Amino acid sequence: MSELLNLPPAVAKGLAAWHEMVATEDMSDLESLIHPNAVFSSPAYWNPYTGSAAVAHVLQCALSVFTDFTYHRQFATEDGHHVTLEFSAKVGDLELKGVDLIGYDADGLIERFEVMIRPLRGLAALAEEMKQRVDLTVLGKAPG
Incomplete structure (x- = not known):
């Protein structure tokens, strides 16, 4: 994947660290x-989740569900603080495509992570798998 241009150094460092974690599967x-007040949004969840522990947990769970996860293209806004990463993956035998919309602060910390996925069957399979793996207490929700 080609390098992004015009990223502030702190954002470039944060994005490189994210790519390394995904590539090595070491989260x-x-x-x-x-960021401590980060927000995670996905079409698989009705409400967004906030806080670094919740966002990290959801991302770790999601990446554990996917197989053949690959980033294909990446784009950045002119100011370099918002990045779009296009990916493909499988959930079971279902193939899906998606984008990660990541917003960074001036220190290169993720402030916002939003995921969009298609097709609907792939999203539904992901949501079902996530229900089995997500620890609701980490998300600040009561189990059950």
């Missing part, structure tokens, strides 16, 4: 990349 330091 052990993920929370260090996320």
Whole structure:
């Protein structure tokens, strides 16, 4: 994948760390990349989740569900603080496409992470798998 141009150094460092974690499947330091008040949104969840622990947990769970996860293209806004990453993956035998819309602060921390996925069957399969893996207590929700 080609490098993004015009990223502030802190954002470039944060994005590179994210790509490295995804490539190595080692999310052990993920929370260090996320702003304490970060927000995660996905069509699989009715309400967004906030806080670095919740965002890290959801991202770790999602990446554990996917197989053959690959980023294909990346784009950035003119100011370099918002990045779009196009990906493909499988959930079970269903193929899906999606984008990660990531907003960074001046220190290169993720402030906003929004995911869009298609087709609907792939999204439904992901949501079902996530229900099995997400620890609601980490998200600040009561189990059950």
